[in-house]
Amino acid sequence: MALKATIFKADLQISDMDRHYYQNHILTIARHPSETDERMMIRLLAFALHADPMLSFGKGLADIDEPDVWQKDLTGAIDLWIEVGQPDDKRILKACGRATRVIVYSYSSTGAIWWGQTGSRVERARNLSVIQIPAETSAALARLAQRNMQLQCTIQDGQIWMGANADAVQIDLETLKLTQSY
Template sequence: MALKSTIYKTTIHLSDMDRNYYDTLNLTIARHPSETLIRMGARILAYVLNADPALTFGKGVSDEDEPVLWQQTLTEDITLWVELGQPDEKRVKRASNKADKVIIYGYHSPFDVWWQQQEKKLTLFKNVQITRFDYQALAKFSELIDRTTEIQASIQDGQLWLTIGDKSLLIEHQTLQTSRT
């Protein structure tokens, strides 16, 4: 018998002063049995950093043809394709050809080795941005996620601050490669 996904409901009160975007996001997140809490936390953070009414979760773990997150126009043109971890060059190339912009969020120590190996190849893709989350901050955030979680998120001057209950966290993230489109 196959294991079923665990459903998480997250309400995020977002104030993104960098993009002048303010919203209350009610997310229903299906956590695949093979997905760690840290990866799911990275999905949530990627959503917060790119929040938009058209942004949706892809099938992710269960479908290799879809990204973790994506944003499409009404004509199904892909304006944003978001990946997590260490996608291979073939997947990045496919995403780069399909979407106006691609963002890859890395979040653990093997990512640094992956980046060193891939940097020269990935700089050829003008529409690809590479960003790394601080693993320790991501791990602390992931520990605070319950099946139902309410989050206050504030983005200003590139800094992402989260408050969950009485805990506040600065989620450091570093852009290693900027999209040039």
Template sequence: MALKATIYKANINVANMDEHIYGDFALTMARHPSETEERLMVRLLAYCRFATPDSEGLEFTKDLFETGEPALWQHDLTGMLTQWIEVGLPDEDKVRKASARCERVAVVAYGSTAQDWYQKSSKLKTLNNVSVWALSTASTEAVQALCTRGMDLQLNIMDGEWTLISDEAQAVIEWEQWQ
């Protein structure tokens, strides 16, 4: 019998004072049996990085259940794919194909081998519509500690500093844009 996904719910209030973006998001995420809580929380952070209150169509995909899909994607009102967001260290060819299909592609890299992966990814560096963001290991470990099946979170962004707060703890998120 196949293992089923575990459902996580996150109510997150975002106060981005740098870009004057404020919003409340009620998210439901399915955690694949092979997915870690760390990766689940990185997907949540990726959503927060690319979501705006008027960003209709940004959604989590089947991702690990469907290998041809990213962690998140966004469609416009006509159904056209406009944004493709990968989490982790994806295959260069998958990212290249995605960059030909939609306006914007983003990769949120994390883990101890992320820097090596990016240095070896020469094809990515030639793609103009691809951005690569990296999360520090300390950040992913800190947000993993905030993970529960039902999360109420506050994300404050000010002067480039991200702080994710729950009732029990908080985590400072360190982003670095590589491309």
């Protein structure tokens, strides 16, 4: 018998002063049986960083043809494709062919090794950004995971804070590759 996804609920309050986006999102997150709390919280962080009424969670690990988070326009075209982890170069290039923008959030302590192997194979992708989240930060985010979460995410002047009440995590992102202008 196959294991079923674990359902998490998140009440996420976003105050993004850099984008002037202030909204509360009530989210249902299906955590795949093979997914860790750490990976799930990075998906939630990615949602907060790109929050938009059209943004939604994809099937991610459960379906190889969908990203972890994505945003489609009203015609169904994919505006934003977000991968979490260390996808292989074929998956990244396939996503770059299907979406206007692709962002990969890598969070493992082996991120530098992965990027050293993958970076040269995806350098031609002009619509790709790759962001590294330090392992200590992703582990701290994992400790915030609960079946029912009330989280606040504040973004101001490039500084990111995510937490519940007084337990907040400062998130410093390292850009490994930035989308090139057209």
